[in-house]
Amino acid sequence: KYADTLEILGDKYHTDEITNVTPSILSKIPLQVHKQTGHPLNTLRSIIESHYPDFSHFSSFNPLVTPFKNFDELAFPKDHPGRSVTDSYYIHKNLMLRTHTSAHEVEVFSKGEDKWLLTADVYRRDEIDGSHYPVFHQMEGARLYSADASGMKQVEEDNERLSRHLKMSNIIIEDIPHISPTNPVQRTHDPVHSELVAKNLKLSLNSLLLRLFGSTASEEPLRVRWIEAYFPFTSPSFEVEVFFRGKWLEILGCGVVIQSTLDISNVEGKIGWAFGLGLERIAMILYSIPDIRLFWSTDERFLSQFKDGEITTFKPYSKFPSCFKDVSFWNAQGSAPLHDNDFCDLVRDVAGDLVEDVKMIDSFVHPKTNRSSSCYRINYRSMDRSLSNEEVNELQKSVVTRLTDLFRVEIR
Ligand code: PHE
Numbered sequence: 001k002y003a004d005t006l007e008i009l010g011d012k013y014h015t016d017e018i019t020n021v022t023p024s025i026l027s028k029i030p031l032q033v034h035k036q037t038g039h040p041l042n043t044l045r046s047i048i049e050s051h052y053p054d055f056s057h058f059s060s061f062n063p064l065v066t067p068f069k070n071f072d073e074l075a076f077p078k079d080h081p082g083r084s085v086t087d088s089y090y091i092h093k094n095l096m097l098r099t100h101t102s103a104h105e106v107e108v109f110s111k112g113e114d115k116w117l118l119t120a121d122v123y124r125r126d127e128i129d130g131s132h133y134p135v136f137h138q139m140e141g142a143r144l145y146s147a148d149a150s151g152m153k154q155v156e157e158d159n160e161r162l163s164r165h166l167k168m169s170n171i172i173i174e175d176i177p178h179i180s181p182t183n184p185v186q187r188t189h190d191p192v193h194s195e196l197v198a199k200n201l202k203l204s205l206n207s208l209l210l211r212l213f214g215s216t217a218s219e220e221p222l223r224v225r226w227i228e229a230y231f232p233f234t235s236p237s238f239e240v241e242v243f244f245r246g247k248w249l250e251i252l253g254c255g256v257v258i259q260s261t262l263d264i265s266n267v268e269g270k271i272g273w274a275f276g277l278g279l280e281r282i283a284m285i286l287y288s289i290p291d292i293r294l295f296w297s298t299d300e301r302f303l304s305q306f307k308d309g310e311i312t313t314f315k316p317y318s319k320f321p322s323c324f325k326d327v328s329f330w331n332a333q334g335s336a337p338l339h340d341n342d343f344c345d346l347v348r349d350v351a352g353d354l355v356e357d358v359k360m361i362d363s364f365v366h367p368k369t370n371r372s373s374s375c376y377r378i379n380y381r382s383m384d385r386s387l388s389n390e391e392v393n394e395l396q397k398s399v400v401t402r403l404t405d406l407f408r409v410e411i412r
Contacts (some may be wrong), residue, residue: 001406006091008064016092022084022349025097025123028135029063033295034119036334038308040283041137041295042275045119046309048139055141058118063097070103071094072232075260086339089123089134097123101140101276102233105257108267114144114272119279125341128348128358137279142257143204144272147193151270155196162203171210175202176238183228183236188259193271197256198236201273202226205240205254212282213242232276233258233302244285252277287314291404292381293353299384320386322356325396327408328355328375337363337372338407346406347378350398356381373412 002015004385008029034041049057071083081087089097098104101120108116118140126132145151160333166173178198179185185194206224213222231237234255241248254275262270280292286307289295294302294314299318318385331337344358355378378399380392403409 004402006092011060013091013095018085018090018093018272020090020125020345021091021097022345024349024352025089025134025345026298028121029097031296034121034137034279035059038303038306039295040287040289040306040311041279043311044279044283044286044308045137045139047212047311048208049117049373051208052141053312054115055143056108056113056116058104058108059120061107061118061120062123063123064091064095064240065098065103066094067096069106070098070100073106073261073264074102075258076232077140080232086332086341087125089125096328099124101138102274104140104384105142105233105261105274106265107286108142109262109267112143112267114270115142117141122208125345125375127340128344128355130291130356131281131284133280134297134345134348137294138276139279140274140276142272142274143200144257144262144267144270147190147269147271152193152196154356155200159196159200159203162200162207166203166206166210168221169210170214170221170282171206172223173206173223174223176228177228178202180228181305183238186235186256186259189256189271194236194256197271197273198238199274200237201254201256204273205252209240209242209251212286213244226227229253229255231255233261242285249281249285251282289314289315291356293383296353297383301384320382320384323387323389323392325378325380325392325399326361326375327378327403328362328373328397328412330412331372332410333371335408337374338403338409342407343374343376343403346402347399350402351378351380351395354380354382354387354395369405 002019005012005014033039034045035044089098100122101118104118121135122138126134145155178195181355185191209224210222225241227239229237229239231253234257237255239250240252241250252275257272257274275321280295305314339362347355347358357379361377365372380387400411
């Protein structure tokens with residue numbers, strides 16, 4: 001199924017029995033759309049960077065990392081589901097595509113950086129629809145303070161300054177306690193320090209969200225809500241949602257950095273926070289971009305609508321017709337049903353961005369033979385043009401051929 005070596009960004013890597021990156025995924029690695037002048041993701045990145053002018057800004061880290069870096073340095077348990085080949089892309093056992101920008105926390109903290117932002121493409125195996133794409137972009141931010149009286153004095157000063165700014169603004173914040181029994185302070189932290197740092201994190205992000213969303217809300221105040229969360233590498237941990245066009249949207253995850261991550265980075269006597277936000281999610285809201293595939297479009301009707309540094313409303317060009325195709329099959333005798341993510345990667349690899357949506361519409365187990373059956377509905381639609389019947393039939397034929405070749409299923 002795989003060649004013995006894969007070439008990625010000019011270097012060769014061996015494959016093994018768990019290799020699962022597809023050519024379609026690999027083709028995205030060199031594109032770096034978050035650094036293309038005028039691209040909406042690049043503009044959003046630079047707006048966020050300008051909100052943190054005294055932070056170091058990174059955006060060129062290699063997407064290939066060891067599972068140790070992606071998970072272990074961040075205190076993920078050995079059996080965390082994110083490590084599985086169904087959720088993440090592996091080049092081989094010891095090399096994967098980062099699933100989040102947190103994978104670089106130790107690397108950056110180790111350089112002695114105390115305030116920094118890092119933007120990067122991240123990779124996760126997932127379903128296919130208008131708001132999920134296996135490659136997307138995150139921005140990680142972190143801020144460390146000295147865990148002593150002078151450091152805490154600085155946090156308090158920063159907090160006062162940020163509070164003053166927010167008080168005068170049109171924003172409603174639904175807050176929760178900085179620390180609670182279910183969202184605890186770390187054992188090695190002074191609770192007073194942790195409270196102050198968590199408060200600083202919240203103020204800092206409320207102020208960023210006001211900068212990003214405040215102007216689109218016109219007279220309506222911006223509504224932000226804080227929710228208790230869990231991440232292996234922060235405690236206390238939070239998620240933030242923003243109320244936009246009648247819905248609460250999850251925007252980011254964050255928390256007080258777990259001490260073991262700072263220990264591995266050889267950082268001593270410090271305490272701080274980190275956040276990770278999804279750029280596409282925010283950009284889709286701010287620019288009214290309806291489909292996540294558009295961020296990869298090279299169509300002038302898309303790209304020409306954006307000006308570097310400006311947030312403008314995207315005007316969708318005409319929507320082309322959908323073409324639905326179903327495929328039903330019996331899974332191989334005695335084996336587990338094909339994983340949704342395996343099916344989606346196969347379709348993405350055949351059809352690229354001509355696939356808009358994939359849904360499992362039926363699954364059952366035959367009562368006598370015990371064989372399982374699955375049925376998927378694929379929605380083929382180009383964003384740029386009308387697809388011909390012949391073209392879609394060819395794509396569907398390839399999907400069916402690959403299904404039977406790779407997964408030994410029996411088409412019904
Ligand atoms: N890396 C987390 C994610 O991708 C987000 C996060 C970053 C949470 C930093 C806490 C601190 O979901």
